[in-house]
Amino acid sequence: MTAPSKSRRALVLDLDGVLLDTxxxxxxxxxxxxxxxxxxxxxxxxxxxxxxxxxxxxxxxxxxxxxxxxxxxxxxxxxxxxxARPFDGVEEALHAFAAADWLLGVVTSKPFDRAAPLLARLGCPFAAVRTPNAEVRGKPAPDPLMLALVDLATDPASAVFVGDMAVDRECARRAGVPYLHAAWGYGEPGSPAPEIAYGPRDLLRLLGTGCEPGPFVMGSLL
Ligand SMILES: [Mg+2]
CATH class of the missing domain: 1.10.150 (DNA polymerase; domain 1)
Structure with missing residues (x-):
């Protein structure tokens, strides 16, 4: 039996500076x-x-x-x-995405043994968690994000990657995934300006936009 070809929407996030203040x-x-x-x-x-x-x-x-x-x-x-502390509003936003039938994923450069207990604190249903391993290149290479998409059985165009550092943006660009910059994190958005979320609850506006290419995508694919 083959996997269904339908592509579900997916919100993939970095950990440090996006989900938790570490x-x-x-x-x-x-x-x-x-x-x-x-x-x-x-x-x-x-x-x-x-x-x-x-x-x-x-x-x-x-x-x-x-x-x-x-x-x-x-x-x-x-x-x-x-x-470490979850950023205010993170759990609420992620649960809203899950309720709207989005898949949730994490791509982080933090090793799994330290990432897992932090993610468990959020109580969110992450369907993919990609951490460094010897077999694949780490961010800014696209490998972990692309593998997360395989885990989620979805297309790059159906996903959004939320990060806070230049390496996140480059990873998303190289994976062909629209990028959203988390302004509450540790890095600058870079130039040209990507689409920016100013707080975790600001991610919720994605719920109404679907994943069709639009103003949200344009800046991230340059
Ligand atoms: Mg980060």
Whole structure:
């Protein structure tokens, strides 16, 4: 039996800076890295590369021993995970999408073991969660978003990707998925200006637009 060819609408979201405010956790974890490994790189520099897999950030920062550093970072993140908070209105918005028969997915560069408990806090029915693994490239490559679409059995044009960093926008562009910038996150929308949501509840206006190409899509596909 083959999968049905009908394409359902899908809302796919980044985690950090879109679903949950994890910056206090990341700041704490990076402090632990600096102290334990004697690394003289401020959080501001680390933060510029948020959204990429950790190993890629280490490479961009010119840091060696990425595995050891990652171990410290992961351990410190687990210890301070209670500092993470869902953004106000996120659960409400996602439940509205689910009630309107949209599929929900997550594409994040956070490893699954740390992403899963954070997502569980939201109590939302995510049908696809794509996290880094050795087999595929991470954001800004389109791989994880394209795989999420396969998981959801839907088309790029039927989906929307909500992110907060330039890597999210590039990932969406390369996957052919319309992009919506979460202005409450950590990054700038970039140029030319994409469609912007100013708060999680602002996502709800998508419910009335369907997924036909329109003003919402134009800026994101340039
Ligand atoms: Mg993010």
């Amino acid at each position: 910056r206090p956790v990341m700041r704490q974890a990076w402090r632990a890295v600096r102290e334990r490994h004697g690394i003289d790189v401020p959080f501001d520099a680390y933060e510029q590369h948020l959204g990429r897999p950790f190993e890629d950030i280490m490479e961009l920062l010119g840091l060696a021993d990425a595995n050891l550093v990652h171990h410290t970072y992961a351990e410190a993140s687990q210890q301070s995970c209670e500092l």
